[in-house]
Amino acid sequence: MKKTSNGQENVWPTDPGSVRHVLSLSGGKDSAALAVYLRDRVPNMEYIFHDTGKELPDTYQYLERLEGYLGQRIIRTTHGTTFDHLLRMKGGMLPSSHRRWCTDLMKLKPFEQFIGDDFCINYVGIRADEERVGYISHKPNIRAVFPFREDGIDYPGVQRILEDSGLGMPPYTEWGRTRSGCFFCFYQQKIEWVRLKQHYPEFFEEAKAYEKPNSINGNVFYWCGNEPLAELERPERMAEIEENWRKNQERLAKRQINITLAQTFGGLEVEPTRRDGCLLCQL
Numbered sequence: 001m002k003k004t005s006n007g008q009e010n011v012w013p014t015d016p017g018s019v020r021h022v023l024s025l026s027g028g029k030d031s032a033a034l035a036v037y038l039r040d041r042v043p044n045m046e047y048i049f050h051d052t053g054k055e056l057p058d059t060y061q062y063l064e065r066l067e068g069y070l071g072q073r074i075i076r077t078t079h080g081t082t083f084d085h086l087l088r089m090k091g092g093m094l095p096s097s098h099r100r101w102c103t104d105l106m107k108l109k110p111f112e113q114f115i116g117d118d119f120c121i122n123y124v125g126i127r128a129d130e131e132r133v134g135y136i137s138h139k140p141n142i143r144a145v146f147p148f149r150e151d152g153i154d155y156p157g158v159q160r161i162l163e164d165s166g167l168g169m170p171p172y173t174e175w176g177r178t179r180s181g182c183f184f185c186f187y188q189q190k191i192e193w194v195r196l197k198q199h200y201p202e203f204f205e206e207a208k209a210y211e212k213p214n215s216i217n218g219n220v221f222y223w224c225g226n227e228p229l230a231e232l233e234r235p236e237r238m239a240e241i242e243e244n245w246r247k248n249q250e251r252l253a254k255r256q257i258n259i260t261l262a263q264t265f266g267g268l269e270v271e272p273t274r275r276d277g278c279l280l281c282q283l
């Protein structure tokens with residue numbers, strides 16, 4: 001029998017009233033749509049957001065609008081664990097897909113601390129049309145459930161939920177970004193860096209300033225694999241990235257027959273069924 005961290009046996013309670021219901025919002029469309037979908041179905045839902053302090057203003061605005069729709073405050077779980085503070089503790093070694101301390105320390109740990117040893121159902125917004133894997137807690141007192149998968153809700157379904165509620169898609173999708181999370185997230189595609197530079201040059205500059213020798217071994221890590229942002233921002237390089245992206249989208253669109261009109265004419269990218277990133281940041 002697995003035990004919770006305080007040594008108690010993990011016997012799922014028979015009294016449903018003693019189980020907490022928690023939905024982590026990332027600022028992304030899927031978790032927002034799930035909150036809308038469950039608002040009247042799950043009473044006593046606790047909505048939470050693990051704020052890294054490095055989100056785009058669009059994300060903060062979207063969460064505020066969502067609070068209005070839900071009629072409830074979204075609880076911020078991160079207190080004092082800001083990215084810059086943690087980066088200093090890590091000697092300036094930027095996180096990457098191989099050194100993903102950011103998700104651990106700024107998303108997963110705050111989530112588990114927020115739950116403690118309580119029994120909890122964690123609602124996760126993975127859609128029916130995606131094969132997504134990622135960070136979820138495996139603590140024995142936390143059970144993940146996937147309502148969109150269970151109810152067959154796919155990408156067009158999520159769009160419908162958001163449109164019908166009046167909330168709409170997150171504002172950053174209007175300028176072609178597909179993900180919530182930190183503006184410098186190492187999971188973003190090169191085209192998203194180009195758009196960040198075009199739309200929020202000040203955040204691009206801030207991201208670039210992080211690419212400097214770390215205090216542990218003096219190496220410089222780049223957000224974008226081995227391409228420094230100072231290279232990526234050259235006009236001819238940005239034009240090349242845009243052209244490659246356009247060709248790739250055409251190829252994908254030909255392969256994917258199930259593209260909705262909104263995707264085709266609304267300028268949204270064709271979403272791959274499997275996306276890199278982490279559930280807690282970008283769902």
Ligand code: SF4
Nearest residue numbers: 102103181182185281
């Ligand atoms: S959004 Fe990206 S950089 Fe930010 S915490 Fe998540 S994985 Fe790390």
